[in-house]
Amino acid sequence: MNANSEINYTPHKWFIVTAIMLSTVMEILDTTIVNVSLPHMMGSLSADRDEISWVLTSYIVAAGVLMPLTGFLVGRFGSKNLLLINIAGFMFSSALCGISTNLAEMVFFRLLQGVFGASLMPLSQFILRDTFSAAEQPKMMAIWGIGVMAAPVMGPTLGGFITDTMNWRWIFYINVPVCLLNFFLVMTFIKSSIPKKETIDWTGMILMIVSVACLQLFLDRGEVDDWFSSDTICWLAVIFLVSGGWFLRHSKTSSKPIINLKLFSQGSFGIGTLMMTLFAASFFGCIALMPQMLESLFGYTSELSGISMAPRGIASAIAMAVCSKLLMRGVDARYLIATGLIIASYTTWLSSDITLDTTFSYIVWLGFAQGFGIGSFFMPLSSMVYSGLPRTAIAEASGLFSFGRNIGNAMGISLLTTYLDRDTQTNWNTLAAHVHAGNPNLTAWLASQKMAINDPHTLERLGQNVSDQANFVAYLHTYRIAAIVLALAFFMTILLKPAKKGETAPAPAH
DSSP states (O other): OOHHHHHHHOTTHHHHHHHHHHHHHHHHHHHHTTGGGHHHHHHHHTOOHHHHTHHHHHHHHHHHHHGGGHHHHHHHHOHHHHHHHHHHHHHHHHHHHHTOOSHHHHHHHHHHHHHHHTTHHHHHHHHHHHHSOTTTHHHHHHHHHHHHHHHHHHHHHHHHHHHHHTOTTHHHHTHHHHHHHHHHHHHHHSOOOOOOOOOOOHHHHHHHHHHHHHHHHHHHHTTTTTGGGSHHHHHHHHHHHHHHHHHHHHHHHOSSOSSOGGGGGSTTHHHHHHHHHHHHHHHHHHHHHHHHHHHHTSOOOHHHHHHHHHHHHHHHHHHHHHHHHHHHTTOOHHHHHHHHHHHHHHHHHHHTTOOTTOOHHHHHHHHHHHHHHHHHHHHHHHHHTTTTSOGGGHHHHHHHHHHHHHHHHHHHHHHHHHHHHHHHHHHHHHHHTTOSTTOHHHHHHHHHHTOOTTOHHHHHHHHHHHHHHHHHHHHHHHHHHHHHHHHHHHHGGGGSOOOOTTOSSOOOOO
16 A cells, blocks of 8 residues: 555544644643743632742653653553543543642642643654554644644633633633543544553662652752752752662663663664754743743733734744645655754844834744744654654653653753843843943933933832843843754754655554
């Protein structure tokens, strides 16, 4: 049977894709949709700003710990059974989050939600590859990628809408009908796989869980606790280094390690995962910061800020559709990846040249161009990174690839936010030094505003202007750093190994 006939006769393919998309979008949305509702939760759960942040931390840590174990869990339970368990668990834990009456309950139920949500994204990617032929996969990966790219952009906007029109609890309740539909589609249309009983590397599992949990906590709490000025952060760093080093040594000597680290040396998987980590650090860091800048400095409403972000998702979808066609026609995925990174890096650098007078339309078009570059990178890389891996390793590789994206996301948000805060203070000190009576530019500005420097209202306005300008300059510097990270990923493209002609991923077994 040729490729075209396989595409035409894959049974129930759109029901399968719908099930996979629901699983993917649902999990990614839940990592971002909660952010805008945290202030509303504080009063209901009697928590302060620092305490409520554990609602995010608990989910991120649980998901990060379980995600690399996807391959092991698929072998243990079978892909379909594992997906059904995760969907059911995600549904019940979401409902429990919605009825939480205090912070302790919410954090515990979010921890459960992270446990069941951890494997949804890598498992979805694995099932797509296990179900569709190599000829169909570029198209299906493009559809899957649209959800992966659109969900982080949609999350804050959807969360704000639900919170404003109903109640913050509905951001959890809404998962229940979605999970019920998803459960039905998976049960009905996705094929089962046979579980395998294997020995469990308990030492490796414990070491991996400890090291990943410490790393996730280190990244998520570092900014809140002022990094190494906190004893807790220092201990997290030490435990991560010790347990992580021990885990690597154990994995190299174990006959059946919980994580097969040799995958990173096969084909383009290792370099591709590193590129995805750098991309996630840059892209998701910017996605987290951009709405804050637009609302605090440009005066945008939450709704307008969400609208300005939407073109990134639209352009990503267009780019992925185009790239899937090009891949199916035999275009080298490395050229598409390189082109996407050039566009994404250049447009991110252009973001560092905007001013407070920049128009809404320019921000929208800049975001659209950036989204096109992002889609041109993400979809081809997600398609070719598994080339050269044995089919039996795809489930484990999907978990590790998603883990790389997850860690990059955490690193980007944490480190770029830290840089933003500290650079703002540096800029404030520099700018404030010019606010004195001997500065002719200040004297001219005061005269044009008919203000006197010794007037308390003048000093208050000057202080606000200096603070806003210091913060704005820090945002621009942050975008330049993000652009440099994307450029670094571009230069790594030369290290990618070409896929075999006509193959971007292993064909499934029939």
